[in-house]
Amino acid sequence: MINQKPVREVMTVTDKQTLTPHYIRICLTAQPDTIANIATMTIGANNKVAIPIDKTQALDLEDKSSFVIRTYTHRGVDVEKQQIWIDFVAHGDEAPASGWATHAQVGDELGVMMKPKNKALCPETDHILLVGDATAIPVLGAILQDLPATTSGHCIIEVHDKEDEQDLPTEANMTMTWLHNADPMHGSQLVNAVKGLTLPTAGQSRFAYIASEFASVKAIRQYLKGEQQWSKDELYAFSYWKAGVAEDQSASARRAEKDAD
Template identity: 30%
Template sequence: MQQNDLNLQNDPNREPRKAYRVRHPLKLRTASVQHIEELGPNMRRFVLTGSDFADFTSASFDDHVKVFFPDAQSGQLILPQVEGQGIAASEGPKPIMRDYTPRYFDTSQLSLTIDFALHEAGPASDWARQAKVGDILGIGGPRGSMVIPMDFAGYVLIGDETAMPAIGRRLEELPRDAQVLVIAEVDCLQDQLSWDCPQDTEILWLQRMGQPMGQADLFLQALKHAPFPIKDFHTWIAAETSVARQLRKTLIAEYGVNKNYIKAAGYWQQGKSDSHQVLEDE
C-alpha cells in the first residue's frame, strides 16, 4: 500500500465506511511468464515477472490492469504511448488489450499473479491456452484504486468467473473475524476454487452445467435463500453488465441492501470486447 493510501486510511476526517479513490502514476510495463498453473478446466494462473514491477502498486482487491497481448499472427507486441495520465492515439496497428485483476503481487520477487478465465475464442483466451514460460506481455496500470474500507462487520461478494480473482483476493485480505457471504457462479464442479477465507464464510457455488454465461437466473434464485450477514455489511458485485445491474437493483429494492454500501461493476458485456464499467443509480 502506498503512503498516500495510509494517510487516507488514518485521516480522522475520513468517513469510516466511505470508499475512497487512490491515484497511481500511469505506467506501462513489460513482463515475462514465469509460472503457469491450472486452477480448473476454465481457469489458468500466470505468474509474471520483470524489473519494471519495482514500483508496482495495487491498493484494492478489484483493481484492474490493462494486459497487452502479442498479435497472434505476427507475434508482435504493440504497446501504446503514455502521455501524462492517458494513452496517446497513434496510427498503425492497434494494441490488443483486456482488463484483468491483479490477483497477488510479491514485492520481494517483483512478480504479479493474474488469473485468466477461459471463455470462447478471443485474443486473451487464445493466448492463455497456448502460452508458455518466457512469453512476453505488456501491463498497464493500475491507474487508480477505489478502496472499500474494512470497517464493516460483514461482506457480501457476488460474481461469475470473471470476478473470481477479485473475490479470492478480497477473502484473503479481509479481517479473520468478518462474516462473509459469497455467491459464485461457475460452469461446473471442477471450476470451484479453494480460497483462504475468514472463519465465518458461507460460499454458495452456482453451477451453470454448460448453459451460457451472462444470465441472472441462478443468482436471483440463490438470493432467495442466501444467509446474509446478520450485522451491517458491504455488498460487492461483478459479472456481465446487465446481470450486475439487475442484481444491484434487486438487492436494493427487494432485500433492503443499503445502496450507499454496494458496489456493482460490469466486468464484461454481451457482444462487446474489453468492457468494464461501474454501475450506479440510473
C-alpha cells in the first residue's frame, strides 16, 4: 500500500514558462520526501495553494493573515528534478493567483496543501465527454494523457483566443473542439456546444467530466441528467469559479448546488 501523507509546505519557484499569452506554468521545488510523496498522488486532483499577500516577506502557513487560499491542481511532478508544476490562467492582477503568477520570479514562495489521494479522475469507459474552460485545462490535460486508445469521445475547451489553444496529447480517439471567448465573465459557448453533440445513448459505457464556471457547469449537468438521462454515476461536474464572486463565495454556491442535486 502507498503510504501517502498530507502535504502542507512552502515551496520555492524554480522556473516560469509562458505556455500561451494567457497561460503560465510555474515550477516549484520542495523537500525531497515531499516531492516523492506528491509523486504517488493523482495528477489533476484539486489542491490548495497559499498565495502570499506580500511576497517580500517569508511565507508563514501558520499566519493566515499573510496569504489567500485558492484551489488549483498540480499538472505534473518530476522526482529526479525535485519539482512539481502548476498552471495558472493569466487574466489580470486583480485576481490573487493570476497576479502572483504573472509577476512570479525564481525564488518566490508559494504554499501548497494536498490531501492524500490516488483515485483515478475518471472510470474506465468506452465513450467520454470532457468539457471545460481555461481553468480546466490542467485536469482535462491529465485525463486525456491517461486515456487508452480504446476510448473515444469529445473534448471541448473554451479559451481566450486561438493563440491560447494548447497541444494536449492523448492516445484516445478524441474530437477536440476549441472555442474562443475573450470575455468569459459575461457568458460562455460551452452549453450550446455540448447541446450540438451527438452523445452516446443509455446502455453504452459513457462518462462526462465537466469543469468550468458555475452557471455553465450547472446548465450542462442539467442538460445531461434531465434531457439526456445521464445518471449521477456517469458524470462529474465541478465549478472552479463563479462570475462576479470570490472563490470562498463560489465554494459556498458549489456546496449548496451539490446539496440540492
